[in-house]
Amino acid sequence: MIEMRPAKGILFDLGGTLLGEFAFDHQAGRRRLFESARNPRGVTMEEYAHIAQEYHTTVWADRDEHMIEVPVRSFWRMADERLGLAYDASPDEMEWEFWKTAATMSPEPGVAEALSNLTARELPLGVLSNSAFSGEVLTRELGRHDLAGCFKFVISSADYGIRKPHRSLFLTAAARLGIEPQDVWFIGDSPAHDIAGAKAAGMTAIAYSPNGDVSADPAPHAVLRHWDDLAPLLDAQGSSPQQ
Numbered sequence: 001m002i003e004m005r006p007a008k009g010i011l012f013d014l015g016g017t018l019l020g021e022f023a024f025d026h027q028a029g030r031r032r033l034f035e036s037a038r039n040p041r042g043v044t045m046e047e048y049a050h051i052a053q054e055y056h057t058t059v060w061a062d063r064d065e066h067m068i069e070v071p072v073r074s075f076w077r078m079a080d081e082r083l084g085l086a087y088d089a090s091p092d093e094m095e096w097e098f099w100k101t102a103a104t105m106s107p108e109p110g111v112a113e114a115l116s117n118l119t120a121r122e123l124p125l126g127v128l129s130n131s132a133f134s135g136e137v138l139t140r141e142l143g144r145h146d147l148a149g150c151f152k153f154v155i156s157s158a159d160y161g162i163r164k165p166h167r168s169l170f171l172t173a174a175a176r177l178g179i180e181p182q183d184v185w186f187i188g189d190s191p192a193h194d195i196a197g198a199k200a201a202g203m204t205a206i207a208y209s210p211n212g213d214v215s216a217d218p219a220p221h222a223v224l225r226h227w228d229d230l231a232p233l234l235d236a237q238g239s240s241p242q243q
Contacts, residue, residue, distance in 0.1 A: 185205075
């Protein structure tokens with residue numbers, strides 16, 4: 001384990017860390033929105049799906065390379081104006097309707113107990129996730145599992161237009177916690193997005209890896225194989241919000 005500073009606050013990745021992503025059915029989400037649209041031109045679902053596939057292969061495929069996020073709302077606006085589709089629902093309602101139709105997620109084992117322990121310690125907590133969906137949608141997903149109240153905020157890359165590992169996202173999240181980056185722990189499952197970005201921002205980077213398979217480049221400061229491991233790690237470092 002690399003030498004670590006005590007935590008005065010903790011940031012978390014969402015998918016694959018707090019919640020396991022068991023499925024995301026883009027096609028089901030698209031169909032749900034398409035069927036609710038006013039469609040004066042009689043556009044088919046196949047036409048809509050073709051535009052979506054074109055967008056995915058020519059725009060979304062380059063998101064990680066350039067660390068730029070493309071919100072789903074941008075695609076919907078483009079596709080709807082191109083095809084003449086319109087909706088009675090608000091953009092917020094559309095985004096949530098798509099998400100809850102497409103996404104199947106469940107808390108990682110032991111995460112609720114770990115978050116309860118952190119709340120008792122009065123450590124400020126936040127979420128920073130790469131997603132084309134807004135932080136509001138991710139908050140609502142956490143709420144489905146009774147976890148949303150644990151966090152001061154939930155940041156999605158869609159909220160700012162850039163993706164992890166961009167250093168600015170991590171520094172913004174630390175500022176919203178009100179804690180200097182060197183006193184923040186970041187816990188995530190992706191070496192390329194979470195560990196690299198946290199270390200670039202000067203944070204303590206903790207890998208969440210139930211199978212123990214962790215990349216050495218970049219090397220995390222520590223590894224959690226189960227959420228039960230977090231409290232002992234904090235105790236060993238003497239972590240508290242007052243330190």
